Amino acid sequence: MNNKFLFRRISLALLVFALGIAILQIGDFKILPNILTVELQAPQPDNYQIYYDFGKGIDETQSKTRRLETTQSFTKLVFKLPTIGIPKKLRIDLGMQPAKILLKSIRIESQGRLYRHTLHEWDAAAILRDFKPEHDIASMTPEGSHLLVQATGNDAFLSSQIDLSKIFENLPKHNNFAKNLLYFVTALCAMLVFFIESPTGLTVNNLARFGELILYKTYADLRAETERTYLGFLWWIFEPIMYMSVFYVMFGLMLGHKTDDFVPFLLVGLTIWQWFKSCLSHGSESILGAHGLITQIYLPKVIFPIILILTDTVKFIFIFSLLVIFLWLYGYSVTIHYLALPILFFVQLLFTTSLTFILAAVVPFLPDLRFVVENVLQAVFFVSGIFVAATIVPEEYLGYYYLNPMTNLIEDYRNVLMYAKMPDWSSLLVIMAISVLGIIFGAYLIKRFEHIYPKVMP
Amino acid sequence: MIDNQPLLELENVGVCYRRKRGVFGEAFWALKDVSFKLYHGETLGVIGRNGVGKSTLLRLMAGIIKPNRGQFTNHGYHVSLLSMQLGFTGYLTGRENILLSGMLMGLRRHEIYEKMDAIIEFSELGEFIERPIATYSSGMVARLGFSIALQAEPDILLIDEILGVGDEEFSQKSMKAMRERIKSNKTIVFVSHNAVLVQQLCDRVVWIEEGVTRAEGDTTAVLNDYHHFLHVG
Structure with missing residues (x-):
C-alpha cells in the first residue's frame, strides 16, 4: 500500500480516537438517587409524604407528597428526589389518619432517560433494622414478608437511623450503559475510518473545490427558490407563520389552551420537527434528483444530500428566529441555558445527516421508498412528544419512549427555551455517537454505489 | 508529439446496464469488448453508428461509471466531458x-x-x-x-459530436474555436458518426461496432474499413 495513504488513514483513525476520548471525558456522569418508591397497602386512601434532609434539616419545602388511592392491593408510591447529592436522612409520613399499614419495601433508584438503576432496596426486615418509628406509631412488626405498622395518630412517621452515605458509598460512578456504548461506537468509528480511507470521495486535495461548490450550489438553490415567487425570501418567514398560526388557532383558541403553555410547547416541537422532516424528505431524493448532472460529470455524490441539508438549515434559521421571538413575546426570557442551543443544533444536524445519507444512498435503487419514508415520518411525528410531554407516558414505557432521538432532542429544546434547564447530556452524547456512526455508514454506502447511480434509471 | 506512455488504457472493457428500474432486471451490455490506448497530445476519433455505445464509452472514460468487466486504467489525469x-x-x-x-x-x-x-x-x-x-x-x-x-481545461477533453452551436454566425465562430482547441497540443477524444469531421480532425481512429472494437489505427485506413462495412451492411 501507498505510504501516503497509510499515513492518512492512521492520522484519521487517531483523530477519531482523540474525539472519542474527549467525548468520554465529558460523558463522566455521576449517578445520584432521584427516585424513592414506597410499596404499601393501607385500608383507606390517604396522603403520604416524604421528607429528605440534605443538610438543611427537615422542613415542608424539603418534602414531596403523594396520594394513595387504591386500598385493595399493594401500591407503589413514587417520589421524585432532587438530584443534589445523597440525603443525610429520610423521613416517611404514613398518612393523616390512624391505620394498620402493610409496608412491603422502600426503594431508592437513579433514573435518567437512558438508564434506571436500583441503588438500594429495603425489604421488611431491613426497614425494621434501618428505620425507627418516631411519632404516633404504636408498633412495627414483621408479618410474613411484610411489615405491619400500627399508626395511631394523624402524624405517624418513621425516620432512617443510619448514615445513608455509607449505603451509597459504592455507587456506580458513571453511567455505564452510555459509556460502554460510546466506547463501542468510538472503536467502530476508528475501524471504519481506518479501512475506508475517505468514506465520501471528498479528500483533503479536493475538499476546497467541492466545499466551494457545495456552498455556491446551496446559495444558488436558495436564490432560485426566492426568484420563483413574487415575495421571494419573505416566504421563508410567512410560510412558518401561517403554519404556526394554524396550530395556534386550532389549539390555542379553539381547544382552549390559551392560558397554559401548550401553544409555545407545541410550536417548539413543530419547529424542530419541521427542520428534521424537510431535511430528510428533500435530502433522501437528492441523489435521485441529480441524475441529469451525474450522467454528465463525475462528482462525489455525497455533496447532493449535503446541499439539500444546508438549504433546509438556512430556512430553519429563519423559522427558529421567529420561534424565539414568539417565545419572548409570550413571556419567556433569555437564560444562560441558551448556550446549550448550538450543541443541540449540532447534534440534531448530525442525526439528521446520518439518516439522510443512508436514505439518499438507497432511494435511487428503490424510489418507492420515498412514500414509505413520508408515512413513517408521519407516524414518528406522533410519538416524538410534539403534542404531549413525557409525563403522560407510563413509567414502564418511558425507556422505549426515549429510544426515539427526536423525542430527546425536542424535550431538550423545550428545557432550554421554556423551562430554563440544561439538556440531558448523556442522551445527547449517545445520539451524537450513533449519528457519527450513521454518517460514516451512509457516506460509505454512497461512495460504494457512486459509479452505479449514473447507470440507474431516474 | 505522441510519446509512448498512455494516459488512458482500456482492455477488453464491458459495461452493462439493467433494462428495468433499479438493480434488478435483465442485463444489457452497452459495451462488450473495447480495447485501445490514449496517448498524450493526440486527437483520437471514435467512430461508429448510433447506439453502439459511444456515450457509454465517454462516461466510462470520464470516470462517471466503471466497467463491469475488463480493465480501465486512468494514469492520474483529469478527464471530462465537454458538456x-x-x-x-x-x-x-x-x-x-x-x-x-x-x-x-x-x-x-x-x-x-x-x-x-x-x-x-x-x-x-x-x-x-x-x-x-x-x-x-x-x-x-x-x-x-x-x-x-x-x-474547461481538463487534461483530457472528451467531445461528443457537437462542435458548434447557435445561429449561423455563432455556429461558425464556435466551430472555429473548437477546431483550434482540437488542433492544439491537447489530448482529445472526439466521438462522432460523421466520417468527414473525423477525417479532418483526428490523428488516429477507433471504430466501435455493437460494443466491440472493430479496428484501431491510422485515420484513413480505419475510415475506409468503416465505409466498406456501411455499404456492405
Missing part, C-alpha cells in the same frame, strides 16, 4: 450560471472570475448576462453554454 449548459438553472442570471456551471466542471471560483470577462465576451450576451436565463432565447442559452464549456 454544454451543465447545471443551468433558469431562475439564476447568466453570471450566476457561469459560476455554478464552471464550478461543476471543476474550475475554482477565482479561476472563473478571471475568465468571466472572456466568457461574457465570447457569448455576445452583453446586458443580458445580468438577467435570469429563463428569459433568454434558446440560441442565447446555447451561446452561454458553449462559452463556459470552452473554458
